Amino acid sequence: MAHILIAGGGIGGLATALSLTRRGHRTTVLERAPAFAEIGAGIQLGPNAFHALDRLGVGEAVRARAVFIDELRFMDGTTGEKVAAMELTGAYRERFGNPYAVVHRGDLHQPLLAACQELPGVTLVPDAAVERYEQDADGVTVHTADGRSFSGAALIGADGIRSTVRAQMLGDGEPRVSGHTIYRSVIPIGKVPEELRWNTVTLWAGPKWHFVHYMIGGGEYLNLAVTRDNGATVPVTGRATDRSHVLEQFPGIGATARRLLELGDDWREWVLCDRDPVDGWTDGRVGLIGDAAHPMLQYAAQGACQALEDAVVLAELLADVDGTAVAAGLEKFNAARRERTGRTQEVARLMGSELYHPAGERAVERNRMLSAFTQEELYDQVSWLHGERAFTAV
Numbered sequence: 001m002a003h004i005l006i007a008g009g010g011i012g013g014l015a016t017a018l019s020l021t022r023r024g025h026r027t028t029v030l031e032r033a034p035a036f037a038e039i040g041a042g043i044q045l046g047p048n049a050f051h052a053l054d055r056l057g058v059g060e061a062v063r064a065r066a067v068f069i070d071e072l073r074f075m076d077g078t079t080g081e082k083v084a085a086m087e088l089t090g091a092y093r094e095r096f097g098n099p100y101a102v103v104h105r106g107d108l109h110q111p112l113l114a115a116c117q118e119l120p121g122v123t124l125v126p127d128a129a130v131e132r133y134e135q136d137a138d139g140v141t142v143h144t145a146d147g148r149s150f151s152g153a154a155l156i157g158a159d160g161i162r163s164t165v166r167a168q169m170l171g172d173g174e175p176r177v178s179g180h181t182i183y184r185s186v187i188p189i190g191k192v193p194e195e196l197r198w199n200t201v202t203l204w205a206g207p208k209w210h211f212v213h214y215m216i217g218g219g220e221y222l223n224l225a226v227t228r229d230n231g232a233t234v235p236v237t238g239r240a241t242d243r244s245h246v247l248e249q250f251p252g253i254g255a256t257a258r259r260l261l262e263l264g265d266d267w268r269e270w271v272l273c274d275r276d277p278v279d280g281w282t283d284g285r286v287g288l289i290g291d292a293a294h295p296m297l298q299y300a301a302q303g304a305c306q307a308l309e310d311a312v313v314l315a316e317l318l319a320d321v322d323g324t325a326v327a328a329g330l331e332k333f334n335a336a337r338r339e340r341t342g343r344t345q346e347v348a349r350l351m352g353s354e355l356y357h358p359a360g361e362r363a364v365e366r367n368r369m370l371s372a373f374t375q376e377e378l379y380d381q382v383s384w385l386h387g388e389r390a391f392t393a394v
């Protein structure tokens, strides 16, 4: 069995440490931040994420704080018309073998962290910003910004969309700035009038904007996320923003959506980035997973789900691998994952431009198309993504 280094202790990095260690490897997770933690708001988890979480042994811990929603509801944000709703109870759960849920990011990260802390084979190293790696026939050595070195049989870059490991491996520059700004706020459910509390993920689609809201934290909070295609050119990550600024961005928003938007407080903004899919994310003993490998817009709500799948598949493919065979195992992982993750990257972009942001006649046509789907046809549309064990590699 091998000692495997992991750069980054986010959702993908911790899931990878857990899956590899449960398969008998030893792992060391190098995290740039002074503590292992997730900030931020809510996150949607498809059934595919729960299949992965169960395989990682933390499915029940995540379910304990999850909100299991009844439907994904698509509204016309200008007219207020309900366009379509995909039911997520009975037939959906039966078909996909697990529920669709929403959680606070912390309620996903924490069970992964706790499970890693319980495993003697996982070493967690905070304050360790990976700067570069070097490798030879015997192994790989990672150097951190503060001058320390760590050696192992392999390195997995799980260091997110601005991955240092990727920069050295692929040298493909900064991620693409989408031109879309997302404003997010989490408010206590007590502030939300009863008639506006729905057990759904609701999406209001308007011209060049869309607004998503759902309950998180076991139902204690409402998560608001409103996105505008405003041509922003500079990446922004979690900057505090005035409430008045957010409200000004959405002048055409319909009455009910506006009431919900006005509840928001303590807004933060992000300018979203992604990348085009690439064929390869390996360099000998070094591989990438999660956003480091295939960063995507959040419109398919799948970035973290795909990172969890990566963790499971990687451990399957490295299960019986010792230090010498690790490079071949990483190649297999790359081959097993690139088509599915690349398709998800592309679909996420298309969902923004073709479903969420059209205006005028294109919006009317979209409404016509979505409202004509039966439940079964809606399930067919997401089956490749949500389907049970769709990601099993071997």
Ligand SMILES: Cc1cc2nc3c(=O)[nH]c(=O)nc-3n(C[C@H](O)[C@H](O)[C@H](O)COP(=O)(O)OP(=O)(O)OC[C@H]3O[C@@H](n4cnc5c(N)ncnc54)[C@H](O)[C@@H]3O)c2cc1C
Residues within 6 Å of the ligand: 007, 008, 009, 010, 011, 012, 013, 030, 031, 032, 033, 042, 043, 044, 045, 128, 129, 130, 131, 158, 159, 160, 161, 162, 163, 164, 165, 182, 270, 289, 290, 291, 292, 298, 300, 301, 302, 303, 304, 305, 306, 307
């Ligand atoms: C607004 C928004 C909404 C989203 N909604 C959803 C959703 O509903 N469902 C879903 O599945 N996904 C969603 N996503 C995507 C999801 O957040 C990401 O895909 C997921 O967090 C990727 O996990 P990761 O571990 O690969 O990367 P990250 O979460 O970015 O973690 C990377 C970790 O590496 C650390 N790090 C960075 N550089 C270094 C370094 N040089 N050395 C050491 N450590 C380093 C970071 O501190 C961090 O801890 C959303 C994303 C956004 C922006």
